[in-house]
Amino acid sequence: MAPLPLTSLQNPLCKRVRKAAEGKDREAFLLEGRHLLAEALAAGWPLLAVLVRLDRWTEWSARLLPLVDEGRVFLVPPRLVEKLATQPASEGLLALAARRPSPLPDLPSPRGYLYLDAVQDPVNVGILVRSARAFGLAGVLAGQGTADPFRGQALSRSAGAAFQIPIWPVKVPEFLSWAGKKGVTLLAANARGEPLPRATLPQGPYALVLGNEGRGLSPELLERCVRRVAVPMVAGWDSLNVAVAGSILMAHFSSLRFPPGERRKTSPDRILDSREPRP
Numbered sequence: 237m238a239p240l241p242l243t244s245l246q247n248p249l250c251k252r253v254r255k256a257a258e259g260k261d262r263e264a265f266l267l268e269g270r271h272l273l274a275e276a277l278a279a280g281w282p283l284l285a286v287l288v289r290l291d292r293w294t295e296w297s298a299r300l301l302p303l304v305d306e307g308r309v310f311l312v313p314p315r316l317v318e319k320l321a322t323q324p325a326s327e328g329l330l331a332l333a334a335r336r337p338s339p340l341p342d343l344p345s346p347r348g349y350l351y352l353d354a355v356q357d358p359v360n361v362g363i364l365v366r367s368a369r370a371f372g373l374a375g376v377l378a379g380q381g382t383a384d385p386f387r388g389q390a391l392s393r394s395a396g397a398a399f400q401i402p403i404w405p406v407k408v409p410e411f412l413s414w415a416g417k418k419g420v421t422l423l424a425a426n427a428r429g430e431p432l433p434r435a436t437l438p439q440g441p442y443a444l445v446l447g448n449e450g451r452g453l454s455p456e457l458l459e460r461c462v463r464r465v466a467v468p469m470v471a472g473w474d475s476l477n478v479a480v481a482g483s484i485l486m487a488h489f490s491s492l493r494f495p496p497g498e499r500r501k502t503s504p505d506r507i508l509d510s511r512e513p514r515p
Contacts, residue, residue, distance in 0.1 A: 239300075242287060242310035245319060249285055249310065253332055257322045257388075265386040267333050268326040274299075275396025282334040285310060289317045289328030296329070323392060335386065340404055340414045344441035345374035348489060349420070351411060353457055354381030354448040355478055361385050362393025363479040364446070369397035371483075371490035376403045377411055377443065412460055415443060422461040424453055425485055427474040429464030432485065437492040438463070444489070446482045 242249065256266040264284055267276060276283060277299060286309045288296055293311060303309050312320075317328050350368045355361055361383045368376050376385065383390050385403050406414075415422055421442040445461055447453035453461075467476060467484050476484075 237305050237307075239288065239293065239304055239309040239311045240307060242312045243316065245316065249332075250316070250320060253285075253287070253320050253330060256332055257320075259384055259387050262335070264332050264334055265384075265391070266322070267331045267391060268321060268323045268329065269392070270327050270329055272391065272396055273329050273331055275399050276331065276333060279396075279399040281399050282336070283308060283331050284334055285332040287312050287317065287320070287330040287332075289314055292328045322388060325392070333386075338402070338404070340377075340406065340410075341375070341402075342418075344418045344420050346441055347372055347374040347493060348438075348441065349373060349375050349377055349443040350482070350486065351377040351379060351422075351443045351445045352382045353379045353408075353445060353453055355446060356381065356383055357449055357478075358383040358388060358390035359393050360449065360477070360479040362390040362395075362398075364482050365390070365394040365401065365403065366397040367479070367483040367486050369394075369401040371486040372494055373401070373486060373490075375401060378403060378405045379411060380407050381448070408454070408456060412457075415460075421463070422457075424458055424461035424464045425466070425478075425481055426453065426458070426461075426464040427466050429466035431466055431468045432488050433468070435463075435465045435488065437489055442489075444482070444485055446478055449478055 252261065253266060255261045256264045267273060283303060286300060286303055288309060288311055290311055290313060300309050317326065320330055350364060350373055352361065352364065365376055365385050378385055385394065385398050391398055419440060421438040421440065423442055423444050425444065425446050445453060445457055465485060467481050
């Protein structure tokens, strides 16, 4: 069976691709570029459709063969890819991927979670998802007002981590109710908190709570956090980018959870983003 041709923007599939790119499709999102497509395939993520530019087909034919047999692969001319792509690095590859909603875990993991309280910059969200995966957290909870982790820049900056770590969109009451019922300790990232070198690992499951880039944590969440932790900085400065601060905090708690002998060595190729220069 051969891939199906796709040549018109008026095709219903093209219209859905555009809708997904705009974040208006509740059941699907758009991924772009060879790196994200490879990560999605490796993770077994459900792909509803894959659009391949004509000159890319030979390179991808073997990996996409199972989807070809299911009628989910489409060959498209360069002009059509250009009109549908939203990222400069689409590389002639687009895929419509299914969203996978799931309930919050009934048995929370002691490895910890990351909660994002209206983190609005998609670049920050993507970096934080990537760091959560890198430092062994059990999942990311995206609170109200947080940029969609499965859209555009956020998905790209996660470098495929979004396919390998659970991500749950949650409202504040739902998150607080879950944490209270399941005994999840809430740790607030706060400049006036306990200096990180003295911060110990909580007993049992916990969630590191990060606030909005401008206003910080909402009072409702801050009040429910039993501990506050801070990244020490030089005198006269008390501000860090939320993705930087969150990554440092996650690295600290990861070092306490996973002793050096338990950490998996990662090759430089695995660490680098697909857009970053190779060594």
